[in-house]
Amino acid sequence: MTDAAPLTGHGHRPDGDGPGRIPDGQGHIPDRQGRRPARKAPRVVIAAGLALAVAAGIAYAAELGPFDPGPAVPDPEATKQARAFLADWEAGRMSRAAALTSRPEEAERVLNSFTAGLDISGPTLTAGAAEAGEDGTVTVAFTAKMPVTELGTWTYASAVPLRKQDDGAWKVDWALSLVHPKLSGTEKFRLEREESAGPEINDRHGNALSSRAYPSLGPLLPQIAGGSGAGPRGAVQLVDRATGEVKGTEASFGKKSDRPADKPVATTLDATWQSAAEKALAAEADGKDAALVALRIDDGEILAVANSPSSGFNRAVSGTYAPGSTWKLVTTSALLLKGAVAPDDVVDCPKYLTVGKRFQNVETSEHRGATFKKDFTTSCNTAFISLRDKVGDQELGDVAGKYFGVGQKWNVGIPSYDGSVPTPRDETEKAASMIGQGRVQANPLIMASVTATAVSGTFHQPTVTGDAGDTTTTPLPREVVSQLRDLTRATVTDGTASVLADLPGDVGAKTGTAEVSDDAPNNGWFVAYRGNVAVACVVEKGVTGGGSAGPVVRNLLGTVPDDPS
Template identity: 35%
Template sequence: MQDEQEYDAYEDEAQERAPRRPAAKRILLVTAGGVFAALLAVGGYGAYNIVNAVSNGNSSPGAAGHQGSTGAAQTPQEPATAEQAEKVSAEFLAAWSRGDVAAAAGLTDSPETARAALATFHEQVAARTLTLTGTGPAPAAPAGRPAAPAATTSPSAPTAPAVGFRAKAEFDGATGAWEYDSALSVVRAQDGRAVVHWTPTVIHPRLGPGRTIAVKALPDPVSKPTDRNGKPLDGFPSLSAVLPLIAPADGTTAVTGRAVVVSGGAGKEPEQLFVLTPPSAPQVKLTLDADLQQVAEEAVKQQSAGGKPASLVAVQPSTGHILAMAYSPSGFNRAVAGGQPPGSTMKVITSAALLQAGVTPDTVVPCKETTYSPRAWHNDDSGDFPSYTLTDDFTHSCNTGFIDKGLEKLPPGTLTKVARDQFGLGLEWHIGIPSRDATIPVPGTKDEAAAEYIGQGQIQVNSLLMASVAATVQNGTFRQPVLREDAKRVTAPGTLPADVARDLRAMMARTATQGTARAPMSGLSGQIGAKTGTVEAGSQATNSWFIAYRGDLAVAAEVEGGGHGNSAAGVAAAQVLKAGGKG
């Protein structure tokens, strides 16, 4: 109890020098730094001095320039020396490091304010360990310019010694330690002690008045699908409505991150100081190729100028991966959800049916100028070509030859069955986003059958479906197109006979080099094949269709009101084949 005895002696001396006061109350204060006794003489000189000793001469925050009990103004004191600054800052940092908030606060010129701030920091940041290490002298600040209201020095006081330090906080579950540099200044309290001048920036340089630091949860991340190479897909007009439909794979969830954040203060935005655990969203890589998507977007934009609706889809035959998907106008994805007759591009499936019905590529199938079913049917070009073979009819897109031979060789429903069993059209596809399946009904009359053989009538398809037709011919096997790898695919009930696939490739190759697709396919090398389509859309309007492949890339395009297939749709498809196809 030696401390109490010394303190009692101090009290007796004070009472002899001061007017008689009411009886004092003795209170034992316990801090993390030890135990000491403080006598609070209510309204007494002794109590004033004890409080001053703890609070740097301020009985409350804001007591700057406080006068002593005699009413005399305090005389400006000499600044703390560098040695004193080093000593008190080391004691302060040590107490703060070990979590002894009371002891650390008692070494400042505003103990109550400092204790509250440090306690809040420890509670809100909740670091597992906090290491504070002095780094030596720092640029000095004017001693009379405190950042907090508790000024203890005269405005005319010289500069206060400043000490820099490094803070290192470690957190459970964090990916690393939070480290930052800060500084504190040392001033003299009214009782002459060297103390740390308290300001919120002692805790962190970004912690100004009215601001707080705390560990907070970061907003849940938004999963943004990428292309097959991890490239972003934002910014593509045709994908703006598609990407929000992509959900993470089953069983995957977003991980909420945590970060040290400083917030508050008038006009101040929250600042993220350190990420403990980064947020993570389940990533989905789509099968799209961002580079090819850019080409497809531009091709469709060019052909849809003037308000013509258009679409294009590119598929990789070896995998069924959808590599590009573009359409215009925005809002409705006609590329995968639209439905319309495909015109003469349907002759690929009609030819497959005829080849399996005993017709060969060299079988003579006359191309009449007009034929009847009993409805009258014509070709785009006038004239009779009695010596045309099936290959000639295909190459020059003769309607009458396919109608005549189809009505002769194919029982009702054959086209529907071949399309379904060997090309997958009419099955329920799940590509990763909503899409429309093909509609190829069994015809009820010869007129309806004739229309279907040349891709008109009640048939409803889109660019996705017809790109798959071209891909099936190129590869010889139907692989349902998908936009994401985890999509549940369907398989066709049957397979396209190898000899039929071979003959179809030969016919499409000749069309690309010598037939109706020659102009748009000009200059493309390697394994190529194509088929044009022109659909009568009423009055004098015609819709342009084109399907083709080059190496391991198959494309289908359509332009409503675009004219013949070798013009608008053909030009768009060829642009994509040139950019992405290989010989």
């Protein structure tokens, strides 16, 4: 024990009056008169030692204090292997996922049959805590969100067991219960669908809509029907493998409708615009993943929702993207609202600007001595970032919510992601948020709405069913709206959105290029308005907005020359 040395006399022990007394040859410290202390001190030491020993024994028995080794710490390599397995399974790379297990052939067969047999597409598998077992195994918990096509999402919890092999490597210790805790050699899952033709769904003019005629509406029509109180229903059931007897229901989807089966569901969609939007993506997106939304400016009614590919995830309405420079509509609004800048003010546009990291313009362009209007029309990142001190840390988010409705709960009529503008965590992130990067998140639905609000001054919650939402916003001042319209118009006539320059009428636009990662091509963005219609398009890995998303929007507006009634 570290505090026992002074009791045995090794070294000096000063008192409160002066220098310490020197021990005699036997290690005893004499008092001031030179007398040796009484011999009962060793008994105190022995007694103290016994007390400590007894206490230590009690502590050891109770597994307390320094004698408790604590829980075993999971090997990080095991956790890494579990996460790799889940990532491959999530991405549909079944053979790669199975190769990480102790029984690859069986694992691949089961993973494929589980997802295909239950019509699961695009699962989300989120790893949780890791725990080390007494036998040397490691278990990593995970949450599974399994979207069942046209029905809904089945969510449950399970765990990945891992065992160290003779060669020191970790493998997933394959078991059926890994896939789902109730999956076993005697019980399996079965998907039961309740066949229902469902109600007819019409566009704004009473024209029937179908997934055959408009492929992008395939995933949306059941959601619209479901939102109207009808739609497909089904269940995931646990059944006996041998007899087929139902042992229980794990998930139920859909509900019965109070609507008469022969009563159609009306939508705000326009068959002409929907068809043109799908054809524009097919013709101009170059086979890349892309999405587009067109809506009416004066009431927020959605005219078209198109995705490429047309089946599966609805990236147009539910996607989460950095909107890139199209977000400068919001940033510019924040600056204009407080008079922090005017279109004719000089705001230099250098090639680079460092704020924790180096920011640059597309193709490292620069415009020395440029006005703010020039910065907007050429989409100068460094100029906008240089104005970051003109707005408060929370101000972009406040403006986005107060005037544009971004981040509020929208009642679109189909599942939607309604945007997020978190408060920046540092100056670098604030700089990024000024140009629609960092943690700012949006999608074509949000950016079409932002465009409509910017050029009209009033937010109208987007809807596909005509139902008004309960969002609360404040109109933009008329002067700000006039400046935004001038800036977006100049972007078409003299800036990066020149792809629309040959279209007749009052057409305005804003381009955007959004970084995804250091080793992936940028996403291309393009937003525009013409008459009473606002459009937003994103092309993943499109490199630039003007070069990838711009032609899509040009194709659409050129094909449908008239605004819908």
